[in-house]
Amino acid sequence: MKKISKIIVLIALSSLLASCYSIRLRSINGGPQPDPLMLRNDYYRGMEVIELDTVITIDITSKDFTYLIKESEKCKSGKLHSVEFKNTFGGSLLSLITFGRKRKMKVKYVCMKPTN
Amino acid sequence: MATTRTHALKEWDTLHNNGPFPLKTLYVTELEGDGNMPDKIDRYNDATKEIQRLIKETNDAHQGFRAYGSAWSMNNIAHQKDRMHYNGFMNIHIPMVVENLHADTSFDASNLFLFECGTIIKRVSEVLSAHGKSLKTTGASNGQTIAGCISTGVHGSALHVGAVQDYVVGINLIIGSNKNDVVYIERQTEPALNDDFAKKISDRIIRNDKLFNSALVGLGSFGFIHGVVIEAEPRFLLKRYVKKINKNLALELSDTLDFTNSAFKIPEETDAQGIGNIPYHYKVFINQYSNEPNYVVELMYKKSFVADYKDPFPVIKQSVYRDLIHLFTKMSEKFPKSIPWLVKRLRKTILPQVDKELIGTLPQIFWDAPYQGPAFACSVGVDHKNASKALDLLANLTKNEGPIPGIFALRFVKQSKATLAFTKFPVTCMLEIDGVQWNKTNKIMSLTEFSKRIIEVLKQNNIPFTLHWGKNSDWAFPNLLELMYEKEKIETWMECRKTLLNSDMQKMFSNDFIETIGLYSPNSIDVGDPDAPIV
Numbered sequence: 010m011k012k013i014s015k016i017i018v019l020i021a022l023s024s025l026l027a028s029c030y031s032i033r034l035r036s037i038n039g040g041p042q043p044d045p046l047m048l049r050n051d052y053y054r055g056m057e058v059i060e061l062d063t064v065i066t067i068d069i070t071s072k073d074f075t076y077l078i079k080e081s082e083k084c085k086s087g088k089l090h091s092v093e094f095k096n097t098f099g100g101s102l103l104s105l106i107t108f109g110r111k112r113k114m115k116v117k118y119v120c121m122k123p124t125n
Numbered sequence: 126m127a128t129t130r131t132h133a134l135k136e137w138d139t140l141h142n143n144g145p146f147p148l149k150t151l152y153v154t155e156l157e158g159d160g161n162m163p164d165k166i167d168r169y170n171d172a173t174k175e176i177q178r179l180i181k182e183t184n185d186a187h188q189g190f191r192a193y194g195s196a197w198s199m200n201n202i203a204h205q206k207d208r209m210h211y212n213g214f215m216n217i218h219i220p221m222v223v224e225n226l227h228a229d230t231s232f233d234a235s236n237l238f239l240f241e242c243g244t245i246i247k248r249v250s251e252v253l254s255a256h257g258k259s260l261k262t263t264g265a266s267n268g269q270t271i272a273g274c275i276s277t278g279v280h281g282s283a284l285h286v287g288a289v290q291d292y293v294v295g296i297n298l299i300i301g302s303n304k305n306d307v308v309y310i311e312r313q314t315e316p317a318l319n320d321d322f323a324k325k326i327s328d329r330i331i332r333n334d335k336l337f338n339s340a341l342v343g344l345g346s347f348g349f350i351h352g353v354v355i356e357a358e359p360r361f362l363l364k365r366y367v368k369k370i371n372k373n374l375a376l377e378l379s380d381t382l383d384f385t386n387s388a389f390k391i392p393e394e395t396d397a398q399g400i401g402n403i404p405y406h407y408k409v410f411i412n413q414y415s416n417e418p419n420y421v422v423e424l425m426y427k428k429s430f431v432a433d434y435k436d437p438f439p440v441i442k443q444s445v446y447r448d449l450i451h452l453f454t455k456m457s458e459k460f461p462k463s464i465p466w467l468v469k470r471l472r473k474t475i476l477p478q479v480d481k482e483l484i485g486t487l488p489q490i491f492w493d494a495p496y497q498g499p500a501f502a503c504s505v506g507v508d509h510k511n512a513s514k515a516l517d518l519l520a521n522l523t524k525n526e527g528p529i530p531g532i533f534a535l536r537f538v539k540q541s542k543a544t545l546a547f548t549k550f551p552v553t554c555m556l557e558i559d560g561v562q563w564n565k566t567n568k569i570m571s572l573t574e575f576s577k578r579i580i581e582v583l584k585q586n587n588i589p590f591t592l593h594w595g596k597n598s599d600w601a602f603p604n605l606l607e608l609m610y611e612k613e614k615i616e617t618w619m620e621c622r623k624t625l626l627n628s629d630m631q632k633m634f635s636n637d638f639i640e641t642i643g644l645y646s647p648n649s650i651d652v653g654d655p656d657a658p659i660v
């Protein structure tokens with residue numbers, strides 16, 4: 010019985026992990042806005058990364074939403090170089106139980122380096 | 126006005142984690158917006174003033190100052206323990222026109238462009254492409270800044286072209302905070318720009334071959350490189366082939382570079398008589414731990430540009446698990462004997478796909494190289510005639526005294542005119558071993574020890590060599606500079622630096638790296654006469 014429970018837990022855990030994955034899009038042109046302090050040690054080392062981890066609530070009548078990229082200190086050009094979207098089991102579940110009104114948004118993005 | 130943000134820091138590191146190194150202050154300068162200052166020359170000169178202000182501020186504090194860009198060098202050449210300046214946001218470009226040319230120039234105005242120091246190679250290529258032009262060569266990737274490339278001698282494997290510094294025809298240096306401290310230097314024998322234009326961006330114009338050639342690979346120590354004038358060429362395509370060929374044949378080609386008479390031929394790359402064409406690029410990949418009879422070689426042939434070539438980019442690019450690389454490193458440290466097995470497992474990641482052909486422009490072929498974790502690279506330059514001998518010695522060193530977690534490659538670069546270019550042989554074979562960083566254990570020697578053994582082995586076997594300025598080595602090896610360069614070249618470089626920079630600036634623009642190799646000593650300042658003619 011114990012063995013079966015363990016297998017069930019393992020399958021459940023595997024399903025949860027498999028439902029959590031990232032997708033990254035990157036432009037072939039342009040360079041990323043640099044981070045001179047090089048604070049990261051991942052794929053984005055040397056890049057100025059903006060991370061969003063929030064829940065967006067939209068109207069019941071809205072089908073989807075558009076998140077606008079604006080010029081800021083971390084996004085001087087206001088143009089996108091790369092975007093990474095992370096899908097989580099919790100996020101999918103949240104959207105499901107709220108009939109799509111609440112959307113988990115876990116995104117990293119890097120803006121284009123300004124040109125002169 | 127250009128603005129500078131000042132960060133008080135305790136340390137600084139390279140992109141590939143080759144530090145950290147101590148630091149007090151990091152400056153980050155950004156240009157005035159083009160909406161507020163539309164004229165590019167005005168913005169460029171506005172930045173000059175800001176850099177001069179920072180130089181004065183640093184000099185008043187009796188500290189050192191060093192500019193850097195993408196931090197791609199894998200040693201401390203870009204490092205200064207006091208103040209460092211990040212110039213990656215300084216990326217103005219100005220195309221030259223006929224009216225800017227020197228009366229005696231042989232350059233075509235449409236090929237000349239002024240790029241500000243922090244412009245990365247990718248951006249340079251994009252600008253040139255928009256003008257129907259191309260760089261003549263780049264490194265294996267595109268993230269270095271143009272000033273960083275020439276300061277350290279970045280190269281590709283263009284047999285008949287040279288390194289990045291070899292298409293630079295003018296340098297704009299800021300060598301102090303006073304009037305007359307902004308200079309434009311070009312060769313007297315190959316003038317590019319006329320005084321009218323040069324005066325727009327400088328106080329003084331120096332046309333002198335010796336000084337230009339010394340400042341060209343200046344190791345970040347000839348002042349602040351504000352801009353460089355490069356010579357581009359009309360856009361072209363490169364057709365890339367990856368083949369597996371017999372080791373002996375690959376090495377024979379390395380030693381002779383005789384592609385015309387070699388038994389190795391690519392049917393599509395022969396003339397009407399069946400004689401092999403001369404490639405633009407030749408690279409040999411060597412897994413020194415494998416007993417396979419063949420090596421993977423990469424060849425590229427230059428083609429005229431046409432618009433309708435097949436897109437060379439894949440849609441999906443996969444990255445290796447960082448954890449896998451970490452595991453590789455840890456296994457290398459604890460069980461070095463496993464390195465050959467690990468290298469074999471990763472061969473698909475570290476070697477190009479055999480028999481895959483593609484065609485693209487230079488910037489498409491030598492595209493982005495994403496960060497993949499702490500890395501090392503040791504790169505020695507030898508006369509290509511000694512390529513196979515040097516490879517045999519260093520591969521044996523790696524096998525007998527290692528193993529070391531990396532594999533070798535050979536690239537070939539035409540001789541440079543720069544005084545301290547490591548591509549100093551008629552055609553230099555750059556023999557490099559790249560891999561993941563490791564920590565010394567009782568089972569594997571340190572990177573510095575390995576680097577020291579490389580120098581010792583080449584020295585013992587009387588193989589003249591140089592070392593890539595931007596890569597790992599035992600830079601404190603006794604008399605290293607004299608082992609690599611003729612006395613006259615070393616003296617010329619040092620004399621030119623002394624002539625150009627006053628004693629304060631010589632000290633300010635030095636660092637541990639150039640002091641370690643003996644190109645500068647803070648205790649023996651020999652003040653050059655600024656009015657003396659540079660001959």
